[in-house]
Amino acid sequence: MQRKVLVIEDSSTSLKLVSKLVRKAGLQPVGARSLTEARVRFADSTPEEYLCAVVDYHLPDAPHGEAIDFAVESYLPTIVVTGQVNEETRAAVWARPVVDYIPKENAQVYDYLSRLMARLQKNKFIGILVVNPNRSQRNQVTSLLNRHNFLTYEASHGSEALDKLTAHPHIQVVICSDKLPDVAATEFVARLRKEYSRGELSIMVLANDNSDLLPARFIKSGATDFLRNPFCYEEFLCRVTMLIELLERVADIRRAANTDYLTGLPNRRHFFYILNHQYRNLPTKQALALLDLDYFKRVNDRYGHDSGDAVLKSVASLLASEFADVFVARLGGEEFCIYLPGFSAEEAFRRLERFRQKVEHTRIENNGDVISITTSIGLTTRPANNIEALLSFADSLLYQAKNDGRNQVCSDMPVAAEV
Numbered sequence: 001m002q003r004k005v006l007v008i009e010d011s012s013t014s015l016k017l018v019s020k021l022v023r024k025a026g027l028q029p030v031g032a033r034s035l036t037e038a039r040v041r042f043a044d045s046t047p048e049e050y051l052c053a054v055v056d057y058h059l060p061d062a063p064h065g066e067a068i069d070f071a072v073e074s075y076l077p078t079i080v081v082t083g084q085v086n087e088e089t090r091a092a093v094w095a096r097p098v099v100d101y102i103p104k105e106n107a108q109v110y111d112y113l114s115r116l117m118a119r120l121q122k123n124k125f126i127g128i129l130v131v132n133p134n135r136s137q138r139n140q141v142t143s144l145l146n147r148h149n150f151l152t153y154e155a156s157h158g159s160e161a162l163d164k165l166t167a168h169p170h171i172q173v174v175i176c177s178d179k180l181p182d183v184a185a186t187e188f189v190a191r192l193r194k195e196y197s198r199g200e201l202s203i204m205v206l207a208n209d210n211s212d213l214l215p216a217r218f219i220k221s222g223a224t225d226f227l228r229n230p231f232c233y234e235e236f237l238c239r240v241t242m243l244i245e246l247l248e249r250v251a252d253i254r255r256a257a258n259t260d261y262l263t264g265l266p267n268r269r270h271f272f273y274i275l276n277h278q279y280r281n282l283p284t285k286q287a288l289a290l291l292d293l294d295y296f297k298r299v300n301d302r303y304g305h306d307s308g309d310a311v312l313k314s315v316a317s318l319l320a321s322e323f324a325d326v327f328v329a330r331l332g333g334e335e336f337c338i339y340l341p342g343f344s345a346e347e348a349f350r351r352l353e354r355f356r357q358k359v360e361h362t363r364i365e366n367n368g369d370v371i372s373i374t375t376s377i378g379l380t381t382r383p384a385n386n387i388e389a390l391l392s393f394a395d396s397l398l399y400q401a402k403n404d405g406r407n408q409v410c411s412d413m414p415v416a417a418e419v
């Protein structure tokens with residue numbers, strides 16, 4: 001279901017602009033030029049249909065933010081836009097439990113609004129743990145985070161925080177007080193950093209102490225950011241957003257580094273990482289197959305490199321769907337690898353033989369050409385305690401499959417060739 005955004009705005013230029021941003025974010029704008037019209041348009045709706053409301057502070061029939069109250073009371077996460085940026089308006093806005101406010105100062109603020117709407121959608125999957133022995137400070141921080149749709153968790157001391165982190169792996173940010181009852185906060189931060197890299201977990205310290213030395217001490221212990229109490233809401237929320245965006249960029253970079261750009265499969269580097277880390281002790285029952293397309297050079301020569309790429313993508317997508325339960329990677333060129341932990345020789349052979357036949361019967365269409373391809377597969381189930389040995393066994397069998405006429409699975413265990 002496409003979620004909606006209620007836009008209450010009397011200026012037609014701003015209404016058009018915000019509605020356009022909402023549409024661009026894949027959401028459906030529901031526009032109202034006054035509080036009265038908003039009440040009518042929202043009358044038969046439920047809050048679940050809406051991601052949020054974007055509300056102008058001053059409207060002809062709601063001059064003092066009454067439309068904000070309407071949106072908040074309708075359980076809509078509310079973003080306020082205002083032409084007036086002064087202390088009085090700011091205080092009046094934050095007196096209500098709104099998501100954020102946006103001063104209509106320049107075009108850049110609309111970019112901020114777009115990012116905010118995108119965040120509200122993504123934040124539902126991001127956990128933040130607030131570690132603070134002071135209940136009212138904990139509630140204040142949690143309430144701000146909840147308005148931004150984050151999944152929030154609370155802990156009053158260090159050991160409780162460690163348990164929550166273990167129980168909820170989707171926690172990406174820890175917001176920690178500078179004083180904890182059961183452990184020195186610097187030690188707690190250092191311990192977290194030892195267990196979780198900067199790419200996995202961001203740590204913000206919220207300090208009540210005024211010492212100038214604190215920020216450096218915490219950052220050297222592993223904190224990502226530092227803020228003093230009492231803090232400005234806007235600054236706090238901007239900093240949390242930056243911490244999340246930092247983790248997302250790291251995840252993007254990691255994904256790009258681990259993925260083969262053409263097929264989207266894990267690449268050679270990721271293959272070795274996973275097998276050396278996840279399967280540090282290789283199971284006794286396992287299978288590994290090396291798969292190479294037959295006479296692939298001829299495909300490139302006859303149909304062109306573009307078509308060769310289309311064949312590689314097509315085989316990769318078949319591999320991904322046929323072997324979604326195990327680990328598949330493109331090792332390079334027209335060579336792929338499938339690691340099947342816990343598989344017997346018979347099971348593995350049956351799956352690979354079925355796959356070989358599917359490739360043989362697949363017709364790949366590209367630029368008006370219809371291309372057929374076959375594949376040779378070397379399959380080993382010999383015991384080995386390192387990945388290099390397994391690959392070497394499979395490589396010899398692949399060589400044998402090529403020599404024996406291609407388009408076949410060559411295994412080192414005697415298995416029935418029937419599927």
Ligand SMILES: Nc1nc2c(ncn2[C@@H]2O[C@H](COP(=O)(O)OP(=O)(O)OP(=O)(O)O)[C@@H](O)[C@H]2O)c(=O)[nH]1
Binds near residue numbers: 293304406
């Ligand atoms: N289109 C395309 N071709 C690639 C890519 N990577 C490698 N190749 C081509 O794959 C071909 C591999 O050729 P060969 O190693 O001679 O193997 P083959 O023609 O498949 O013959 P056999 O393996 O002996 O059956 C070469 O022409 C490479 O240029 C790629 O990403 N895209």
